[in-house]
Amino acid sequence: MLENAWLAWMILGSPLIAFVVVGLIGRRLPEGGAHVVVGSLAASLVIALYFLVQVLQQGAIGNPTATTVPGFTWIPGDPATGEGAIGMNLLIDNLSAFLLVLVSFLSLLIAIFSIGYMHEEAGKPRYYAEIALFVAGMLGTVSADNFLQLLIFWEIMGLCSYLLIGFWYHKPEAASAAKKAFLVTRVGDVLFLAGILVIWNVFHSFRFEEIVQKIPVLWGGAYTPQLALLIPLFLFGGAVGKSAQFPLHAWLPDAMEGPTTVSALIHAATMVKAGVYLTARSFIFLVPIATGGGILVQAVPWNAILVIAGIGAFTAVFAGSMALANYDIKRVLAFSTISQLAYMFLGLGAGAYLMASEAAHGSTEVATAGYSAALFHLTNHAFFKALLFLAAGSVIHAVHTNDVRAMGGLGKLMPWTSKTMLMGALALSGIIPFSGFFSKDDILAVTFETGASNPLFYLMWVAGIGTAFMTAFYTFRMWLMTFHGEFRGHGHPHESPRVMTSVLIVLSVFTIASGAIAFLTNGFGNLIFYEEPHAALPLITPLLEGNVVELALTGLSLALALAGVGLAWAVYGKRVISPSTFTKTPTRAFLHSMLVNRYWIDDWYNAFGSRTVAGFARAVDWFDRNVVDGIVNALGRGGVVVGALSDLFDRKVIDGAVNSISLETIRSSLALRTRQTGQVQNYTWVIVLGIVAILVLAVLLGILPRILGRP
């Protein structure tokens, strides 16, 4: 149990409070309330660290811990058993405790950096309020103890990404990029929601812990093989949208229209990492645990795992290649994010497959290496990508452009930015001893090992090392074009203020140090793992065990990365090879333009939007106009005719009757009043004649005796 568990709510509560405060009175605070947000994130970080320390003290290294921090019951379930209740609780286990620290730390640094970066912008209160809400969303996502709560915070993030990407909403590109981000991730969110509904239908619970226990009980009953395949795929659909994997990757490069700090936040700490986190949480479906330990091999959805790993491997190459020919410093980084996230999915998929297939072959040991490697990469990537983005932000802050062709030679003018970004670039390229190297190598090793179970993974491994080469090349192409050579832009760029560079320096330290977590904890898999810890030091364990294959693979990927760096140096540093070599022949030019145009996928989507969807819309419109409207109009006309008839009836018959009665009354009264002469004697005549007439009638009818009262 954790001490002061209720404090965990303050981890996400404190940015939420900052959101409210800055949102309401940010206008009157200095720097638009930046310090409130920084303070709240620092508070989150402190509390998160407090819990991480507690988790570690309870033996988290090599042991799983999990504490549910009770919140409140949102929807009470069955009054007798409490079955089916939906609550809002926090789950503090190894993974979430670690991610809470990671997210709050990076968000804090990015918020501090924003003080410098956003200094001259209008609308700072809006920016800081949204940043606070965004971080609260991510903190809530990683600490939710059930899928519904996760979805709620997930959607808060989606909203904030929309708001922040569209921060400069008066720019049409930014507005449309924000819309694109929102709509494209929405496609994934719908799948996620569908998955959640299926989960509820099967398990009558959203809580991870309950679902884990219910899977072996319900297997073969309510939890059928089809559902076992469907649920993780639906959840992965959500992850694909949020983490910008193929085919929902299109929003992330466009999301660069937002401020660079927002990009850093989205790419490093929040948003895109949520997809990886969700897929990690969905391991309970991918590698279900049997009652009493071990893996329930029958319930493993092999095809879902293959889809996850396959999309990961494909997207890695796909996005990496698009970064090769891009000139926008932020877009290169955006593509690299997609590509690195794809690595994580590849690691998760390969890890799940390896785990399941080893269990299928009778091994009782749960090999968690892929899971840990992916989350290790998530950690490292968070640090170096935040560093890269913030450094890019520093550059953009200085030269006021994103185009690397208008940069160059900034290394001398911006020494701190240049050196810290170099650290990030080395980490991204996977050069030893920077953090990216260890985690990427872990992922590739797991993928290769899984190849023994399913040869498809060899193919994915090839994709992985191919991506490693491309990553190194485009990263250094970008870095060299920015900082090397002569300045090709206008104005006099200068180093960014201290508040920005100090953040870069802190991050560059962590870029190296985050790789060392693996050594501190005797392997990252010893800290964050699925079911069973996996103690293996990167590089050192295979060396001690004499695992030649793994060492050779490591050497190969490192060599390829170095080759990529070397090629970039040769082209953009030393200029031994002219960049025009890449566009010399028609084939190369075609490939180049294909990459520049992002495989025309955005064009296809637009064409799909403008032709197919619009065509469909037109067809529907035609149907609407001619068929539906026709029916409606016919009905309307029928109504009009009926109304006219009714009107006619009303006028002629009813009104006619009423009018004619009154008219006849008037007419007859006009005729009759001439009989009203006013002459007394005329009346006397009438009276007398009347009496006579009555008497005559009475006599004629023989009723005179009765009138006179005689029987």
Next chain:
Amino acid sequence: MIPVEYELILSTALFCIGLYGVMVRKNAIIVLMSIEILLNAAILNFVAFSSYAPPAGDPAGQVFALLAIAIAAGEAAIGLAIFLALYETHGTTELDKIRLLRW
């Protein structure tokens, strides 16, 4: 004793004379006098039937006759007062000149 038929014939004759006067004559005074004749015809009927009623007559008829004579006197007084007022306002007592009952 005079047979009752004679009295009734006289009464009827009086009634017809009175009715003729009411319906035909234009002078209001004469119409009023004709109404008196009509009343007298009715009173004569009361008296006639009072003495004729078996076995020895019924005094109720005579009482009614006296009552009717008294009322006729009142009626004549009111009628004359009305005609006087009419004459003062319209300057005539010719009934066909007076159209007060008209709409």
